[in-house]
Amino acid sequence: MTEYDVIVLGLGGIGSGAAYWLAKRGAKVLGLEQFELGHARGESHDHSRIIRYSYFSPAYVRLAKEAYAAWDALESDTGEQVVFKTGGLDIRPRDGAIPLEPYAESMRACGVPFERLDAGEIRRRWRAWRIDDDIHGLFQPDGGLVAAMRATAAHQRAARAHGATLLDRSPVTAIAPSDGEVSVEAGGERYRAGRLVIAAGPWTANALAYFGMRVPLEVTKEQVIYFESRDLESFAFGRFPIWIWMDDPAYYGFPVFGEIGAVKITQDAGGKPVDADTRGFEEDPEITARVTAFLERYLPGALGPVRLSKTCLYTLPPDRDFIIDTLPAHPNVSVAVGAGHAFKFASVIGRILSELALDPPGRVTLIRAGTETSFKIDRPILQMEAPPKTYMV
Numbered sequence: 234m235t236e237y238d239v240i241v242l243g244l245g246g247i248g249s250g251a252a253y254w255l256a257k258r259g260a261k262v263l264g265l266e267q268f269e270l271g272h273a274r275g276e277s278h279d280h281s282r283i284i285r286y287s288y289f290s291p292a293y294v295r296l297a298k299e300a301y302a303a304w305d306a307l308e309s310d311t312g313e314q315v316v317f318k319t320g321g322l323d324i325r326p327r328d329g330a331i332p333l334e335p336y337a338e339s340m341r342a343c344g345v346p347f348e349r350l351d352a353g354e355i356r357r358r359w360r361a362w363r364i365d366d367d368i369h370g371l372f373q374p375d376g377g378l379v380a381a382m383r384a385t386a387a388h389q390r391a392a393r394a395h396g397a398t399l400l401d402r403s404p405v406t407a408i409a410p411s412d413g414e415v416s417v418e419a420g421g422e423r424y425r426a427g428r429l430v431i432a433a434g435p436w437t438a439n440a441l442a443y444f445g446m447r448v449p450l451e452v453t454k455e456q457v458i459y460f461e462s463r464d465l466e467s468f469a470f471g472r473f474p475i476w477i478w479m480d481d482p483a484y485y486g487f488p489v490f491g492e493i494g495a496v497k498i499t500q501d502a503g504g505k506p507v508d509a510d511t512r513g514f515e516e517d518p519e520i521t522a523r524v525t526a527f528l529e530r531y532l533p534g535a536l537g538p539v540r541l542s543k544t545c546l547y548t549l550p551p552d553r554d555f556i557i558d559t560l561p562a563h564p565n566v567s568v569a570v571g572a573g574h575a576f577k578f579a580s581v582i583g584r585i586l587s588e589l590a591l592d593p594p595g596r597v598t599l600i601r602a603g604t605e606t607s608f609k610i611d612r613p614i615l616q617m618e619a620p621p622k623t624y625m626v
Protein backbone atom coordinates (compact mmCIF):
# COMPACT_ATOMS: atom_id res chain seq x y z
CA MET A 234 0.00 0.00 0.00
CA THR A 235 1.58 3.28 -1.07
CA GLU A 236 0.48 6.52 0.55
CA TYR A 237 -0.13 9.87 -1.10
CA ASP A 238 -1.69 13.18 -0.09
CA VAL A 239 -3.94 13.18 -3.16
CA ILE A 240 -4.83 10.67 -5.87
CA VAL A 241 -6.09 12.08 -9.17
CA LEU A 242 -8.28 9.63 -11.07
CA GLY A 243 -8.02 10.38 -14.80
CA LEU A 244 -5.30 12.30 -16.62
CA GLY A 245 -7.16 13.98 -19.47
CA GLY A 246 -7.23 17.76 -19.74
CA ILE A 247 -8.70 18.45 -16.30
CA GLY A 248 -6.97 15.70 -14.29
CA SER A 249 -3.60 16.71 -15.70
CA GLY A 250 -4.37 20.29 -14.66
CA ALA A 251 -5.28 19.11 -11.16
CA ALA A 252 -2.09 17.01 -10.85
CA TYR A 253 -0.06 20.06 -11.89
CA TRP A 254 -1.63 22.52 -9.43
CA LEU A 255 -1.61 20.01 -6.57
CA ALA A 256 2.06 19.10 -7.09
CA LYS A 257 3.00 22.76 -7.51
CA ARG A 258 1.42 23.40 -4.09
CA GLY A 259 3.76 20.73 -2.62
CA ALA A 260 1.29 17.83 -2.25
CA LYS A 261 2.46 14.26 -2.78
CA VAL A 262 0.36 13.40 -5.83
CA LEU A 263 -0.44 10.17 -7.66
CA GLY A 264 -2.19 10.48 -11.03
CA LEU A 265 -3.79 7.35 -12.50
CA GLU A 266 -4.80 7.07 -16.15
CA GLN A 267 -6.47 3.96 -17.58
CA PHE A 268 -5.05 4.36 -21.10
CA GLU A 269 -1.80 5.82 -22.44
CA LEU A 270 -1.22 9.52 -21.69
CA GLY A 271 -2.56 11.65 -24.55
CA HIS A 272 -4.94 8.93 -25.82
CA ALA A 273 -7.85 9.74 -28.13
CA ARG A 274 -10.70 7.89 -26.37
CA GLY A 275 -11.88 10.66 -24.03
CA GLU A 276 -12.68 14.34 -24.41
CA SER A 277 -9.41 16.21 -24.54
CA HIS A 278 -7.51 14.91 -27.52
CA ASP A 279 -6.88 17.26 -30.46
CA HIS A 280 -4.71 20.14 -31.60
CA SER A 281 -7.02 22.97 -30.61
CA ARG A 282 -9.91 24.00 -28.39
CA ILE A 283 -11.60 27.39 -28.38
CA ILE A 284 -10.89 29.79 -25.53
CA ARG A 285 -13.03 32.91 -25.14
CA TYR A 286 -14.30 35.46 -22.67
CA SER A 287 -17.57 35.63 -24.56
CA TYR A 288 -20.09 33.72 -22.42
CA PHE A 289 -23.77 34.18 -21.64
CA SER A 290 -23.28 34.94 -17.93
CA PRO A 291 -20.87 37.19 -16.00
CA ALA A 292 -19.87 34.19 -13.84
CA TYR A 293 -18.45 32.34 -16.85
CA VAL A 294 -16.73 35.53 -18.06
CA ARG A 295 -15.09 35.92 -14.64
CA LEU A 296 -14.10 32.25 -14.71
CA ALA A 297 -12.63 32.82 -18.19
CA LYS A 298 -10.45 35.59 -16.71
CA GLU A 299 -9.22 33.05 -14.15
CA ALA A 300 -8.68 30.56 -16.99
CA TYR A 301 -6.44 32.89 -19.00
CA ALA A 302 -4.45 33.62 -15.81
CA ALA A 303 -4.01 29.91 -15.05
CA TRP A 304 -2.72 29.22 -18.59
CA ASP A 305 -0.34 32.19 -18.21
CA ALA A 306 1.03 30.60 -15.03
CA LEU A 307 1.56 27.26 -16.80
CA GLU A 308 3.27 29.04 -19.70
CA SER A 309 5.61 30.87 -17.31
CA ASP A 310 6.36 27.65 -15.44
CA THR A 311 7.10 25.59 -18.55
CA GLY A 312 8.27 28.19 -21.08
CA GLU A 313 5.80 26.74 -23.55
CA GLN A 314 3.06 28.72 -25.31
CA VAL A 315 -0.31 26.98 -25.10
CA VAL A 316 -2.79 29.86 -25.69
CA PHE A 317 -2.89 31.45 -29.13
CA LYS A 318 -5.08 34.53 -29.63
CA THR A 319 -6.81 34.83 -32.98
CA GLY A 320 -9.79 37.00 -32.06
CA GLY A 321 -13.21 35.42 -31.61
CA LEU A 322 -16.38 36.06 -33.59
CA ASP A 323 -19.87 35.11 -32.36
CA ILE A 324 -22.04 35.35 -35.44
CA ARG A 325 -25.78 34.92 -35.88
CA PRO A 326 -28.79 35.56 -38.10
CA ARG A 327 -31.23 38.13 -36.60
CA ASP A 328 -33.69 35.36 -35.69
CA GLY A 329 -30.97 32.87 -34.57
CA ALA A 330 -31.78 30.64 -31.61
CA ILE A 331 -29.00 32.00 -29.37
CA PRO A 332 -29.36 35.72 -28.61
CA LEU A 333 -26.10 37.69 -28.54
CA GLU A 334 -27.29 40.24 -25.98
CA PRO A 335 -26.52 38.13 -22.85
CA TYR A 336 -22.98 37.60 -24.19
CA ALA A 337 -22.51 41.33 -24.85
CA GLU A 338 -24.05 42.29 -21.51
CA SER A 339 -21.89 39.78 -19.57
CA MET A 340 -18.68 41.00 -21.21
CA ARG A 341 -19.71 44.64 -20.63
CA ALA A 342 -20.43 43.90 -16.94
CA CYS A 343 -16.96 42.34 -16.56
CA GLY A 344 -15.07 45.06 -18.42
CA VAL A 345 -14.13 42.84 -21.36
CA PRO A 346 -13.78 44.85 -24.59
CA PHE A 347 -15.73 43.75 -27.66
CA GLU A 348 -17.17 45.16 -30.86
CA ARG A 349 -20.56 44.77 -32.47
CA LEU A 350 -20.23 44.04 -36.18
CA ASP A 351 -22.88 44.19 -38.89
CA ALA A 352 -22.82 41.93 -41.94
CA GLY A 353 -20.98 44.47 -44.07
CA GLU A 354 -18.18 44.82 -41.54
CA ILE A 355 -17.89 41.03 -41.11
CA ARG A 356 -17.60 40.61 -44.90
CA ARG A 357 -15.07 43.44 -45.08
CA ARG A 358 -12.81 41.91 -42.39
CA TRP A 359 -13.09 38.27 -43.46
CA ARG A 360 -13.91 37.90 -47.13
CA ALA A 361 -14.66 34.18 -46.67
CA TRP A 362 -18.07 34.89 -45.05
CA ARG A 363 -20.91 34.84 -47.62
CA ILE A 364 -23.60 36.30 -45.43
CA ASP A 365 -26.78 38.27 -45.97
CA ASP A 366 -27.42 41.63 -44.37
CA ASP A 367 -29.54 40.09 -41.60
CA ILE A 368 -26.44 38.61 -39.99
CA HIS A 369 -24.53 40.32 -37.22
CA GLY A 370 -21.88 39.48 -34.65
CA LEU A 371 -19.72 40.25 -31.64
CA PHE A 372 -15.96 40.34 -32.00
CA GLN A 373 -13.69 39.90 -28.97
CA PRO A 374 -9.98 40.33 -29.72
CA ASP A 375 -8.70 37.96 -26.99
CA GLY A 376 -10.61 34.93 -28.26
CA GLY A 377 -8.42 32.17 -29.59
CA LEU A 378 -7.41 28.61 -29.02
CA VAL A 379 -5.63 26.44 -26.52
CA ALA A 380 -3.25 23.95 -28.12
CA ALA A 381 -5.00 21.11 -26.33
CA MET A 382 -2.68 18.12 -26.63
CA ARG A 383 0.31 20.36 -26.04
CA ALA A 384 -1.31 21.94 -22.97
CA THR A 385 -2.19 18.56 -21.43
CA ALA A 386 1.35 17.29 -22.04
CA ALA A 387 2.74 20.52 -20.52
CA HIS A 388 0.57 20.04 -17.40
CA GLN A 389 1.82 16.46 -17.10
CA ARG A 390 5.45 17.38 -17.61
CA ALA A 391 5.27 20.22 -15.10
CA ALA A 392 3.37 18.04 -12.59
CA ARG A 393 6.19 15.49 -12.75
CA ALA A 394 8.78 18.25 -12.44
CA HIS A 395 6.99 19.31 -9.22
CA GLY A 396 7.23 15.72 -7.92
CA ALA A 397 3.95 14.08 -9.01
CA THR A 398 3.88 10.39 -9.93
CA LEU A 399 1.75 9.88 -13.05
CA LEU A 400 0.99 6.32 -14.11
CA ASP A 401 -0.57 5.44 -17.44
CA ARG A 402 -2.27 2.12 -18.32
CA SER A 403 -3.48 2.00 -14.72
CA PRO A 404 -7.28 1.69 -14.70
CA VAL A 405 -8.84 2.31 -11.31
CA THR A 406 -10.92 -0.80 -10.60
CA ALA A 407 -11.91 -0.24 -6.96
CA ILE A 408 -12.29 2.71 -4.61
CA ALA A 409 -13.04 2.36 -0.91
CA PRO A 410 -13.47 5.33 1.41
CA SER A 411 -12.51 4.65 5.03
CA ASP A 412 -11.80 6.86 8.08
CA GLY A 413 -11.40 10.07 6.10
CA GLU A 414 -9.04 8.37 3.65
CA VAL A 415 -9.51 6.65 0.32
CA SER A 416 -7.95 3.47 -0.90
CA VAL A 417 -7.78 2.84 -4.60
CA GLU A 418 -6.90 -0.21 -6.67
CA ALA A 419 -5.33 0.32 -10.04
CA GLY A 420 -3.27 -1.89 -12.31
CA GLY A 421 -3.04 -4.60 -9.63
CA GLU A 422 -1.69 -2.19 -6.96
CA ARG A 423 -3.38 -0.58 -3.95
CA TYR A 424 -2.81 3.04 -3.06
CA ARG A 425 -4.04 5.14 -0.16
CA ALA A 426 -4.49 8.90 0.07
CA GLY A 427 -6.14 11.50 2.24
CA ARG A 428 -7.93 12.99 -0.76
CA LEU A 429 -9.25 11.83 -4.11
CA VAL A 430 -9.90 13.99 -7.17
CA ILE A 431 -12.21 12.44 -9.78
CA ALA A 432 -11.52 13.81 -13.27
CA ALA A 433 -12.87 10.86 -15.22
CA GLY A 434 -14.69 12.70 -18.05
CA PRO A 435 -17.09 10.28 -19.78
CA TRP A 436 -16.38 7.62 -17.13
CA THR A 437 -17.49 9.86 -14.22
CA ALA A 438 -20.63 7.77 -13.54
CA ASN A 439 -18.49 4.68 -12.87
CA ALA A 440 -16.27 6.55 -10.42
CA LEU A 441 -19.23 8.12 -8.58
CA ALA A 442 -20.91 4.72 -8.28
CA TYR A 443 -18.20 3.70 -5.76
CA PHE A 444 -19.69 6.39 -3.50
CA GLY A 445 -23.29 5.37 -4.17
CA MET A 446 -23.90 8.53 -6.22
CA ARG A 447 -25.78 8.92 -9.47
CA VAL A 448 -25.85 12.13 -11.52
CA PRO A 449 -27.74 12.52 -14.81
CA LEU A 450 -24.93 12.78 -17.37
CA GLU A 451 -25.32 12.21 -21.09
CA VAL A 452 -22.21 11.10 -22.98
CA THR A 453 -22.36 11.93 -26.69
CA LYS A 454 -20.06 11.09 -29.58
CA GLU A 455 -19.03 14.35 -31.25
CA GLN A 456 -16.66 14.89 -34.13
CA VAL A 457 -14.46 17.53 -35.66
CA ILE A 458 -13.75 17.75 -39.38
CA TYR A 459 -10.54 19.01 -41.00
CA PHE A 460 -11.18 20.34 -44.52
CA GLU A 461 -8.48 20.85 -47.12
CA SER A 462 -10.18 24.11 -47.96
CA ARG A 463 -9.99 25.50 -51.48
CA ASP A 464 -9.17 28.97 -50.13
CA LEU A 465 -6.74 28.03 -47.33
CA GLU A 466 -5.14 31.48 -47.44
CA SER A 467 -8.32 33.16 -46.16
CA PHE A 468 -8.28 30.85 -43.14
CA ALA A 469 -4.61 31.31 -42.27
CA PHE A 470 -3.66 31.65 -38.61
CA GLY A 471 -3.43 35.39 -37.91
CA ARG A 472 -5.97 36.18 -40.60
CA PHE A 473 -9.13 34.29 -39.60
CA PRO A 474 -10.60 34.21 -36.07
CA ILE A 475 -12.16 31.38 -34.15
CA TRP A 476 -15.91 31.65 -34.61
CA ILE A 477 -19.20 30.30 -33.29
CA TRP A 478 -22.44 30.32 -35.28
CA MET A 479 -25.03 31.15 -32.61
CA ASP A 480 -28.08 29.26 -33.79
CA ASP A 481 -29.58 25.80 -33.48
CA PRO A 482 -27.69 23.88 -34.79
CA ALA A 483 -24.62 25.80 -33.63
CA TYR A 484 -21.38 25.45 -35.59
CA TYR A 485 -17.85 26.58 -34.80
CA GLY A 486 -14.46 26.68 -36.42
CA PHE A 487 -10.78 27.53 -36.24
CA PRO A 488 -8.19 29.04 -38.53
CA VAL A 489 -5.51 26.70 -39.87
CA PHE A 490 -3.49 25.58 -36.85
CA GLY A 491 -1.17 22.71 -36.05
CA GLU A 492 0.53 20.20 -38.26
CA ILE A 493 -2.63 19.10 -40.10
CA GLY A 494 -2.65 22.25 -42.24
CA ALA A 495 -6.42 22.25 -42.74
CA VAL A 496 -9.45 24.18 -41.49
CA LYS A 497 -11.24 22.61 -38.51
CA ILE A 498 -15.01 23.10 -38.39
CA THR A 499 -17.88 21.25 -36.80
CA GLN A 500 -21.28 21.32 -35.15
CA ASP A 501 -21.55 21.80 -31.38
CA ALA A 502 -23.43 19.09 -29.47
CA GLY A 503 -24.62 17.43 -32.67
CA GLY A 504 -23.63 13.91 -31.65
CA LYS A 505 -25.64 10.93 -30.49
CA PRO A 506 -25.59 9.41 -26.98
CA VAL A 507 -23.05 6.58 -26.57
CA ASP A 508 -21.42 4.48 -23.91
CA ALA A 509 -17.79 5.51 -23.37
CA ASP A 510 -16.60 1.89 -23.38
CA THR A 511 -18.53 0.55 -26.37
CA ARG A 512 -18.62 3.66 -28.61
CA GLY A 513 -17.23 3.42 -32.15
CA PHE A 514 -14.69 5.81 -33.67
CA GLU A 515 -16.24 6.01 -37.14
CA GLU A 516 -17.32 9.29 -38.74
CA ASP A 517 -20.96 10.35 -38.26
CA PRO A 518 -22.13 11.07 -41.83
CA GLU A 519 -25.10 13.10 -40.55
CA ILE A 520 -22.80 15.61 -38.81
CA THR A 521 -20.56 15.80 -41.87
CA ALA A 522 -23.62 16.44 -44.09
CA ARG A 523 -24.96 19.21 -41.81
CA VAL A 524 -21.55 20.92 -41.57
CA THR A 525 -21.06 20.67 -45.34
CA ALA A 526 -24.48 22.21 -46.03
CA PHE A 527 -23.71 25.05 -43.60
CA LEU A 528 -20.38 25.74 -45.30
CA GLU A 529 -21.91 25.65 -48.79
CA ARG A 530 -24.23 28.40 -47.69
CA TYR A 531 -22.05 30.64 -45.50
CA LEU A 532 -18.34 29.75 -45.84
CA PRO A 533 -17.91 28.07 -49.22
CA GLY A 534 -14.17 28.75 -49.35
CA ALA A 535 -13.70 26.48 -46.33
CA LEU A 536 -14.98 23.49 -48.27
CA GLY A 537 -12.65 20.96 -49.82
CA PRO A 538 -11.79 17.30 -49.38
CA VAL A 539 -12.07 16.04 -45.81
CA ARG A 540 -8.50 15.46 -44.64
CA LEU A 541 -9.54 13.95 -41.34
CA SER A 542 -12.54 13.62 -39.08
CA LYS A 543 -11.97 12.73 -35.48
CA THR A 544 -14.52 11.66 -32.92
CA CYS A 545 -14.49 12.75 -29.31
CA LEU A 546 -16.88 12.58 -26.34
CA TYR A 547 -18.90 15.20 -24.49
CA THR A 548 -20.10 14.53 -20.91
CA LEU A 549 -23.20 16.67 -20.49
CA PRO A 550 -25.11 17.56 -17.34
CA PRO A 551 -28.64 18.58 -18.41
CA ASP A 552 -28.00 22.33 -17.87
CA ARG A 553 -24.53 22.11 -19.47
CA ASP A 554 -23.01 23.78 -16.42
CA PHE A 555 -19.89 22.22 -14.97
CA ILE A 556 -19.82 20.07 -11.88
CA ILE A 557 -16.93 21.16 -9.64
CA ASP A 558 -17.55 20.15 -6.07
CA THR A 559 -16.74 17.85 -3.18
CA LEU A 560 -19.08 14.90 -2.59
CA PRO A 561 -21.64 15.80 0.10
CA ALA A 562 -20.94 12.66 2.18
CA HIS A 563 -17.19 12.61 1.41
CA PRO A 564 -15.66 16.09 1.70
CA ASN A 565 -12.21 14.64 0.95
CA VAL A 566 -13.37 13.55 -2.52
CA SER A 567 -13.86 16.12 -5.27
CA VAL A 568 -15.09 15.81 -8.82
CA ALA A 569 -15.09 17.88 -11.98
CA VAL A 570 -17.25 17.34 -15.07
CA GLY A 571 -16.49 19.51 -18.08
CA ALA A 572 -19.93 19.64 -19.80
CA GLY A 573 -18.46 19.74 -23.31
CA HIS A 574 -16.88 23.20 -23.01
CA ALA A 575 -14.20 22.89 -20.35
CA PHE A 576 -10.90 22.59 -22.12
CA LYS A 577 -10.41 26.35 -22.02
CA PHE A 578 -10.89 26.08 -18.25
CA ALA A 579 -8.82 22.88 -17.76
CA SER A 580 -5.99 24.62 -15.95
CA VAL A 581 -8.17 26.77 -13.70
CA ILE A 582 -10.48 23.83 -12.91
CA GLY A 583 -7.30 21.95 -11.97
CA ARG A 584 -6.41 24.84 -9.69
CA ILE A 585 -9.91 24.85 -8.14
CA LEU A 586 -9.63 21.08 -7.55
CA SER A 587 -6.32 21.71 -5.78
CA GLU A 588 -8.07 24.30 -3.58
CA LEU A 589 -10.93 21.91 -2.78
CA ALA A 590 -8.40 19.21 -1.85
CA LEU A 591 -5.83 21.25 0.05
CA ASP A 592 -7.74 24.19 1.56
CA PRO A 593 -11.15 22.85 2.60
CA PRO A 594 -13.77 24.18 2.00
CA GLY A 595 -11.54 25.49 -0.80
CA ARG A 596 -13.97 27.66 -2.70
CA VAL A 597 -11.78 30.76 -3.14
CA THR A 598 -11.71 30.79 -6.93
CA LEU A 599 -15.30 29.54 -7.24
CA ILE A 600 -16.48 32.37 -4.97
CA ARG A 601 -14.38 34.98 -6.78
CA ALA A 602 -15.98 33.90 -10.08
CA GLY A 603 -19.46 33.77 -8.52
CA THR A 604 -19.86 30.09 -9.38
CA GLU A 605 -19.89 28.56 -5.90
CA THR A 606 -23.48 27.32 -6.20
CA SER A 607 -23.99 26.84 -9.95
CA PHE A 608 -21.43 24.01 -10.19
CA LYS A 609 -22.59 22.03 -7.18
CA ILE A 610 -23.15 18.30 -7.55
CA ASP A 611 -26.40 18.41 -5.56
CA ARG A 612 -28.00 21.34 -7.42
CA PRO A 613 -31.74 20.82 -8.01
CA ILE A 614 -31.57 19.92 -11.71
CA LEU A 615 -29.14 17.07 -10.94
CA GLN A 616 -31.67 15.59 -8.52
CA MET A 617 -34.42 15.33 -11.16
CA GLU A 618 -35.41 12.00 -12.72
CA ALA A 619 -35.96 13.42 -16.22
CA PRO A 620 -34.36 16.88 -16.22
CA PRO A 621 -34.96 19.25 -19.15
CA LYS A 622 -31.86 19.68 -21.31
CA THR A 623 -30.45 23.07 -22.35
CA TYR A 624 -27.17 22.84 -24.17
CA MET A 625 -26.14 26.55 -24.51
CA VAL A 626 -22.74 27.17 -26.12
Ligand SMILES: Cc1cc2nc3c(=O)[nH]c(=O)nc-3n(C[C@H](O)[C@H](O)[C@H](O)COP(=O)(O)OP(=O)(O)OC[C@H]3O[C@@H](n4cnc5c(N)ncnc54)[C@H](O)[C@@H]3O)c2cc1C
Nearest residue numbers: 243245246247267275276277283405434545571575576577
Ligand atom coordinates in the same frame (compact mmCIF):
# COMPACT_ATOMS: atom_id res chain seq x y z
C1 LIG B 1 -15.18 17.54 -30.35
C2 LIG B 1 -14.97 18.33 -29.10
C3 LIG B 1 -14.74 19.70 -29.20
C4 LIG B 1 -14.59 20.46 -28.05
N1 LIG B 1 -14.31 21.79 -28.20
C5 LIG B 1 -14.05 22.54 -27.10
C6 LIG B 1 -13.66 23.88 -27.25
O1 LIG B 1 -13.53 24.38 -28.37
N2 LIG B 1 -13.39 24.60 -26.13
C7 LIG B 1 -13.50 24.06 -24.88
O2 LIG B 1 -13.25 24.76 -23.91
N3 LIG B 1 -13.87 22.77 -24.71
C8 LIG B 1 -14.15 22.00 -25.79
N4 LIG B 1 -14.50 20.69 -25.65
C9 LIG B 1 -14.71 20.15 -24.31
C10 LIG B 1 -13.42 19.79 -23.62
O3 LIG B 1 -12.53 19.20 -24.51
C11 LIG B 1 -13.75 18.87 -22.45
O4 LIG B 1 -14.69 19.51 -21.59
C12 LIG B 1 -12.49 18.55 -21.63
O5 LIG B 1 -11.48 18.07 -22.48
C13 LIG B 1 -12.84 17.52 -20.56
O6 LIG B 1 -11.65 16.99 -20.01
P1 LIG B 1 -11.73 15.83 -18.96
O7 LIG B 1 -10.36 15.76 -18.35
O8 LIG B 1 -12.90 16.01 -18.07
O9 LIG B 1 -12.06 14.52 -19.79
P2 LIG B 1 -11.09 13.46 -20.49
O10 LIG B 1 -10.11 14.14 -21.34
O11 LIG B 1 -11.95 12.43 -21.13
O12 LIG B 1 -10.29 12.82 -19.29
C14 LIG B 1 -10.83 11.85 -18.43
C15 LIG B 1 -9.75 10.82 -18.23
O13 LIG B 1 -10.07 9.95 -17.17
C16 LIG B 1 -9.59 8.67 -17.51
N5 LIG B 1 -10.31 7.68 -16.69
C17 LIG B 1 -11.64 7.51 -16.61
N6 LIG B 1 -11.94 6.49 -15.77
C18 LIG B 1 -10.76 6.01 -15.32
C19 LIG B 1 -10.40 4.97 -14.43
N7 LIG B 1 -11.32 4.17 -13.86
N8 LIG B 1 -9.09 4.76 -14.17
C20 LIG B 1 -8.14 5.55 -14.71
N9 LIG B 1 -8.41 6.56 -15.59
C21 LIG B 1 -9.71 6.78 -15.89
C22 LIG B 1 -9.91 8.58 -18.99
O14 LIG B 1 -9.22 7.55 -19.64
C23 LIG B 1 -9.55 9.96 -19.46
O15 LIG B 1 -8.22 10.04 -19.89
C24 LIG B 1 -14.66 19.87 -26.78
C25 LIG B 1 -14.87 18.50 -26.67
C26 LIG B 1 -15.02 17.73 -27.81
C27 LIG B 1 -15.26 16.25 -27.67
